[in-house]
Amino acid sequence: MISIAKRAYDIFPQGSTMQKEEVQKQVTAAATRLLKSGDYLRLPDSSGGQFRNFTAQALRDVCLEFYYSNSKKALKNTNEFHRTIPINTMLLVAAVLKGIISGFRETGTDKVPDLTAEQCRTHFINLRKSVDMLLDIPERCEELEEMLDQWARIGMGDFDNYAAGSVAGSDAEDINIIL
Template identity: 30%
Template sequence: MTLVFYPPLWMKLLDEAKARIWLHITTEEPFLRLETAVNGQCSEIIIELVVKYQEDSSELEAGFYPQHKRSMAWMLFNDTQTFRSEIKKLAARIVPIEYNLSAPKSAMTEREQLEAVKQKAAAFLEGAKFLRGECDSLGRASNFAHSALRNICLAVYYSNSVKSLRQYVELQHFVPYKALALVAAIVHSILSTYERHGFSKVELLNVGELEDSYQRLLVLMDTVALNMYHGPKLTAMLEDWVQTGMSVFICELVHVISPVLQDRVHCERSNSGEAGRLGGNFRLIFPLIRITLVYNTILA
């Protein structure tokens, strides 16, 4: 059952529900289990919104709930897979450009060209070099700072869509670690495809491999976060990304609120960095899994 089946107000509610499930998988649990999600998180989001609409005196068309509540929950669960696929589609356009995955002119034959691209991708994957941005002014590594990660995060989480996640406070102070890890895991998947084939082959996301990569990246991110030099630097960078992503949103907001509140908006933007530096973005969870990424090459 698709969204167009429902009357207008239900369509609006379900669009909001989709945004909320995107928020959940971005900031909390990106790999929901079918056996628990449909009756759990997906149903809970719909119930919360039905109550909200009723409290707002919005007259939802009768006869659709509870008759179609399970179909609605299934729709949300399916949308979690769609969301990851959409991230991959966008990333697949950005990755070959940002990582320059093209063969040099010296590669004359098709075999040489494919091999050259495979080697480039393998070099980025080795030691998790694909995560690194340019070194800072002290010559130290910039972790999880590659421009590909930044551009994908901004395009996915801070778009102009009505379902954009920038409308939620969870993404208005810094890019959450889990949100960045999800993007990084998908970039890892795309680079792995280039390493195997030498070109961007259309492949479905392998959820098992993606989740494994995601968990390893979270552990690596924890290691960076706890480093006295790299931790604050990572937090400041993620705050800076949000300032870029939120700038249009804040400007639009200031135009429609009272001038009395404009200084408060400016103040909250100024203070958001301090909130992050006090440790709000630091995760202290270390899953007991085998780490295959190379720590000593990223914490330079």
């Protein structure tokens, strides 16, 4: 998860000649922007400039790696993971990802941040509250469910849908989720 976050969010200067203090300031500022904006969870929709939730490449990559990699074959054998990634399991990944980015913000370095179960629990609860509101909007609920179904198909090896690349989400804001 940490290596995906480092690569996907591009908050660490590459090949820079900046001083250590300057790099730390840049990392802290970039991580802070990601957390405050919620952009670690979403990408702009190129068709209309609206944001779509949970479509950040890092979130998808981490979910696929965590739940469907060769080391997680047991999950691939459960019927539920054949059809979809359960919302709470996606939120668990999002909560840990938020904790990792928070650690980068606090240290200003690319070192593995300390992440406690309590921090993850707090992030999870806050994200869950927002998702519960999102799920009350039928079209947003359907978009999220379709996206998680697509991710499961990708994880199970249906790469035709992966190539198509349509990922759904939402478009209004609360905590780090747009409602």
